[in-house]
Amino acid sequence: MAPAHLRRPPQAPPTFTATPQSVVADAERIIKTSRGVQDQVVGSVQATNATFANVLGPLSQDENVMALEAHILGFYQAVSVDQKLRDASSKAEELMDEFFIESAMREDIFKLVAEALNKNEPLEPESRRLLEKEHKDFIRNGLGLPDGPERARFKEIKKRLSQLSIEFQKNLNEENGGIWFTLEQLDGVPEDVLSGLKKGEGENEGKVWLTFKYPDLFPTMKYAKNSEIRKQVMVANENKCNQNVPLFREAIVLRDEAARLLGYPSHAAFRIEDKMAKTPETVNKFLGDLRSRLTAGGKSEINTLMELKKSLDPKSDGQYYLWDHRFYDRLMLERDFSLDQQLIAEYFPLQTTIQGMLKIFEELFGLEFVEIVGEDRAALAPTGKGDDIVWHEDVQVFSVWNDEGEGSGFVGYLYLDLFPAKASTATPPTSTCNPASSTPAPTPKKPSLLKHDEVVTLFHELGHGIHDLVSKTIYSRFHGTNTVRDFVEAPSQMLENWCWTPSQLRALSTHYATLSPDYLKGWQEAQGRAGKDASAPAPAAQIPDEVINNLIRTKHVNDALFNLRQLHFGIFDMSVHEPASHAAIEALPVSATYNRLRKEITQMDGPEALGAGDEWGHGEATFGHLIGGYDAGYYGYLSSQVYSTDMFYTIFKDDPMNKAAGRRYRYQVLEKGGSQDEMTTLTQFLGREPETTAFYKELGLA
Incomplete structure (x- = not known):
């Protein structure tokens, strides 16, 4: 077990205890606070004495403070199991977006920013970048237009686009469609997928409910032998x-x-x-x-x-x-x-694979990850309840530290949300990872297993989390993954290469049958069902070189x-x-x-x-x-x-x-x-x- 000081960091994590009422009230509060900061700047600074320090200083400080809280308020719509809380989160995001549009079109602040820019003060590079981007953003938000019908129309469009974005994403988040199929129709789909599907009753007796979520969709498209069923699923997914x-x-x-x-x-x-x-x-x-x-x-x-x-x-x-x-x-x-994806998945149980990935990040970047569980969660929570520092009981929380070579200081928190029907994004000083193709939940006889493409996806998404965690910027505007869109994927895409490197694949692998007697028994039973030796001893723990070589040949x-x-x-x-x-x-x-x-x-x-x-x-x-x-x-x-x-x-x-x-x-x-x-x-x-x-x-x- 890690030393106590690593399990109980000096900085408390955020809590996830919101109610539908508090989410909207908190959004209104931070909007009121930020508007107050903006009004204070306008009321106390004249164009003649506008500088970076007295204009952008308080505005950027307010942005730094509100960034995490604003993110979490909008985050609930993607992860909460409470419909009312998801709806309130969408409403909060709509309120905040409207305020951001209003802020981006405040001519009184724009004039002060323009004056500060014109002074051409000596500034350190990141502050210079912030000042120039802030000025340009005002122009790109319509303040280069004359005050009149065109500017009013532009603002109207911005507000409507915000509403469209929120509604569009809400529809995707709430999507819960699917198709009832007989097991015969799904012939070929792996047993671990079929066993996790909802069973039908009444008129759907004997059928299972196949959703359009990735853990159902992708294996069906890969393994279902009936081409008409694959066609039906694909067309329905395109119309969901x-x-x-x-x-x-x-x-x-x-x-x-x-x-x-x-x-x-x-x-x-x-x-x-x-x-x-x-x-x-x-x-x-x-x-x-x-x-x-x-x-x-x-x-x-x-x-x-x-x-x-x-x-x-x-x-x-x-x-x-x-x-x-x-x-x-x-x-x-x-x-x-000779590539058997089901066999390869046996060597990548979710939890041991994550441990292996974090070890790679530790060695490469000089970090240390310590999972926070049980009493340590409760000790960190201001409420004394450990569940309050996560949004769902399945979420894992890690404290992240620099190793001795990097100074041993606290870096932040990493959250892993790895099971279906929940999606997440990230914001410093916390970072959240959710692989795009969520994994089936574990059973007593079989852990969650990752196919190789899921290993790659998870490593990629963890890469985004590490980017946010180790970033060091003055302004939240530029932190971590807040880069231009045609660069933001590059750091994580670069890390995907480790999942195609023999030594690292070997290090990440652990056959699940070697992890516990129950898993060994489950594996042996699966062998028997496949017509193989049901009493066979567990395979070697690490993935064989032959399998690795076959996999790499397919890249x-x-x-x-x-x-x-x-x-x-x-x-x-x-x-x-x-x-x-x-x-x-x-x-x-x-x-x-x-x-x-x-x-x-x-x-x-x-x-x-x-x-x-x-x-x-x-x-x-x-x-x-x-x-x-x-x-x-x-x-x-x-x-x-x-x-x-x-x-x-x-x-x-x-x-x-x-x-x-x-x-x-x-x-x-x-x-x-x-x-x-x-x-x-x-x-x-x-x-x-x-x-x-x-x-x-x-x-x-x-």
Whole structure:
């Protein structure tokens, strides 16, 4: 057990004891406080004596103080099991967003900020960056427009866009659809998935309820033998949130109008201006170049998969459908690469894998993670109740410290929320991790197991958490993952490479049958059901080298199709945010465009090939990224992959656990957050400007 001082940090964690009434009241309180700070600045500072210290000083201090509390108030809508609390959280976020819009359009403060900027005082770099960004943000929020109808319309649009975003995300959070299936219809789906599905009663006796949550959806698309069932699930999933269809359309039309009011030719031009890419032309050139390089590879991969489909289904119609892909991709990996994902998952029980991941972060970055449980939770909670410092009993809490070499100081708290139906984001000094493909809950005879892609996802998401934890900035505006969108994924994408490194895969692995007698018995029973020796001794604890080698050989199998799927998202994003005219966006058939582009880019057939037309699905209505901040920015997942691959190849590939390199990465990249220009951060770390060579080499496209 860790020493007591590591289990009881000097800084108390936040509590999660809100009620529906308190959430809204707290939002109103922090709004009142912040408005008071703004009024105080305006009332006490004249244009002639406006400086960074007397204008941005109190405003940034208030922002630093309110950032965490404001985040938590909006956080409940994504994680609470109480409908009324989720609704109140959405209301609180709406109130806070309206206030942020009001603040961003206060001309009296804008004039003081402009005067402070004009004074050109000597400031340390992060403060200079804050002052310049604050000034530019006022202009981008409409204060460059004359005070009159145009500015009023712009403000009206901003408020409506905020409402649309909250409603869209609420619909996604609350989505609880699914389909009743018989077990026969789900033939092939793994037993551990089927056993976790809700059982039907009455007219649904003998059936199970398959939801559209990732732990149900992905295994079904990978393993269900009946192609009609896979098609039914895929089409239903694309139509699970159709109430968002008009919200999405209204959002892209309003964004275009707002951008044109500010003098930009499109929303894309407006959004990309302050990112690393700077212009839509740069983005379109990058996406177009990548598409041209990948298209032939995608076609070749489809041909190979189609041959596999024909060999297994001689009566097939010669088409390769969207609902075929996960199924035949898996079969190909099993057939040609001896890759058994279910077997690999046995070596990655959730809790031991997390321990292994945290150990890697400890060694690389000079950290120490101590889980807080039992009496220590209660001791940290101001209420004396340990459950009050988490939002759900399943959530794990860690105190995070610097190791002796880094000074032994307290860093912050890390939260892990790892089971279905809860999603999370992060804000300093706490950080929350929720892997995108949540894992099935454990049973007495089997722990939660991670497939390799889930191991990669979890390591990626933990990377975001570490970014927030170790960041050192003066202003919360720039802390941790608060970077430009086309860089924010790069640090976590870079860390994914550790999940493809033999030594680290071995270190992360522990066969679950070696963890307890009950697990061994459960494994032996599973062996018996599979027709194998039910009395076999437990396998070796660590994953065999042969399995690792087979896995690593598959890293880029069907990679062209994977990246073409990402390109579909990125090109659709640019298409709806860069119309030729406002009339063009008003007339755009959004769902048909989404489906048409997917067919053209991925080269896989959808229901349109069977006569369903281009409006068969409404995937844009499930695309939270484009409403939640990645608008005209989804390309960032691909462009930041360029940066992440360059960093790994240049600094870590030959020695991934090099502590000196790990510390330098912590200091020069993670600690900086968005406090300096991200291209400067990259260039300082690499010792040169970033290059695309490693990215294209990794994809086999050099």
